[in-house]
Amino acid sequence: MSEILLEVEKLFCERDDRVLFSDLSFQVQAGELVQIEGPNGSGKTTLLRILSGLSRHFEGEIRWRGVPLADDLPAYARELLYFGHQAGVKSLLTPEENLRWYAALDTSIDLEQIDQALNAVGLKGFEDVPCHMLSAGQNRRVSLARLYLSQARLWILDEPFTAIDKQGVAAKENVLLAHAQRGGIVILTTHHELNLTQHVRRIHLDEHSGTS
Amino acid sequence: MNNKATNACHLPELKSGEISFQPGRIFWATLVRELNLALRRRSDLINPLVFFLMVATLFPLGVSPEPSVLSTLAPGVVWVAALLATLLSLDSLFRSDFDDGSLEQMLLSPQPLFVVVLGKVLAHWLLTGLPLTLMAPLLAVMLFLPAEGMWGLMLSLLLGTPTLSLIGAIGAALTVGLRKGGVLLSLLVLPLYIPVLIFGTAAVEAAVTGLPLGGFLALLGALLAAGLALSPLAIAAGLRISVSG
Incomplete structure (x- = not known):
């Protein structure tokens, strides 16, 4: 289970003359849970929108199964589930x-x-x-x-637990874990304290932000 | 914890390889969904029709109640009123999908976006263009349009209003990300409506004077065919730009 599916290389994003992150590189393997951390306004949502292919205001490269995103969006979309700020209901x-x-x-x-x-x-x-x-x-x-x-295979979840009660959060955490165990990837942001600490890899955005 | 997790939920197997494109299914699903939504929000349905009626009523009041004057104005008035009524209904075409996040999901779907878009535009036409066309004879009678012109009016509107929906949707897609896109939408779309208006009213006038109107209808049909083929791509691109911003 060490197949690298998602590769992010030297990602740079700027918004209103403010650098959100620069030189952000990471790789995600099958079966990993990744939590994007950072204070409000640090660019978590922006990063997730870039990873999902919704936003193209970035420099750098994102590859899924070795293929740059822009080259084959439909193939990527087939393996992607995106849960955004607005629930889409x-x-x-x-x-x-x-x-x-x-x-x-x-x-x-x-x-x-x-x-x-x-x-x-x-x-x-x-x-x-x-x-x-x-x-x-x-x-x-x-x-x-x-x-x-x-x-x-790839779940990108932006604050999935907002307004969800404790029991619900616990149930969803189990789903995330089960998804990871069947070889899926979860990339999420949340301000909830996850009980999955030992399974989660954290990426902190502050460490990657440049000075403006 | 791990055991508990796997016991607690049954997730389907991860898919491997290809999944099938089902453009027919997504087109139908979009159409049904839009019609469903419209039926549950009836005021939006009636507003353009009331607007259509009111604009046409203003002319006898403002210009002249003389039948001879009105009958020469009638083709243009009905067409312009239909055009403005369509414009009025356009702003809401993608607005609610944009606000509640459904639009993002459409963009991220593996299904081709232009099919979804085509379904939405067809629903929009069924709910505005078609009722406007059916209501037009009523206004035409009110404005003393000669009876010979009636078929020309109906046919030209039937061919012209889908084009209005298609072109308008491009503007709606480009302005959906703006908080107050309404005025900009009109400025973008109205110039593009001019050819449709010209051939539409020309067809009605030809019918009134007893000239053959096949040529004008053919031109309207050509505009519609071009719109059907090209505008979904433009709408899809516009939506991607709006959501990306």
């Missing part, structure tokens, strides 16, 4: 409709497992309630249900 649709939409976007999702996934995130009984009637935490859970469905 339509408030007028029900949790089930939301997940069915994700199943259409990512055809590897098995429609029959949607029920199970909603059950796993504690939304049983809320399948047919429009999401705007649910709480903030429940809305995040709708999106987190994708973790139970996805067959993507």
Whole structure:
């Protein structure tokens, strides 16, 4: 399990004349959990958006399985699950409709497992309630249900535990661990204290930031 | 802890290799989703239609209630009103997807983005362009458009309004990242609407005077075909730029 999947080389990103990080290099192997750390405004979200391929305001190179990202985005997208600041949940649709939409976007999702996934995130009984009637935490859970469905190898999670209760966080930590054990990669940011300390590799952004 | 974790959740096997592209499925899913959303947010549906009606009502009040004057104005008035009503509805095309993060997920999907975009634009046309076309005869009667012009009006709108949706979506995609993109959207899109307006009203006037309108309809059809082929790519590129910023 020491196959290097993701390589980041000399990443440099500048925002509004402020250098967020420079000369940031790291490699991620299959089965690793990586936590990006840093104070607010240190560029954690920016880094995750760059890694996911959403943002192209950077210099340096990112390679997935040895191929630069820009060369084959569709192939990369097939193996990527991105969980952003906004959960990507339509408030007028029900949790089930939301997940069915994700199943259409990512055809590897098995429609029959949607029920199970909603059950796993504690939304049983809320399948047919429009999401705007649910709480903030429940809305995040709708999106987190994708973790139970996805067959993507690389998970990029930006603050996945915001508004999630303690039990929920513990359950999701187990999912992250299980994902790592099946050879997946998790890259996440969170301000929660993770119980996974011994499994997590930390990358601190402050150490890589230049002076402006 | 490790044992507990593996017992606690059953994740599907990681996929290996290729997955199939299913453009038909994603297109259909997008269409159904958009129509569903619109049905649950009915006010957005009716607003452009009311606007269409009100703009057309202003002309008899402001210009002249004389049938002879109005009947010469009618083709242009109906077309301009339809164009403005479409413009009004464009800002919300990608706005809510941008705000709630759905747009990011569309961009990161392995499915081709232009198919998703095409589904969204078709839904937009079904909910604005098509009702506007169906409502146009009512306004035409109100503005004393001669009965011979009615078919020309309907056909030209039927061919022209999808083009308006397609071109407008490019502007909507480019301005979705801006907090107040509405005005900029109009400035970007209105000049591009001019050819459609010219051929559309020309078709109606030809129908009124009894000239053949096939040529104008063919031009509108050509604009639509070009729009269908090219604008999804431009919309997709615009969305990538907006989200990247």
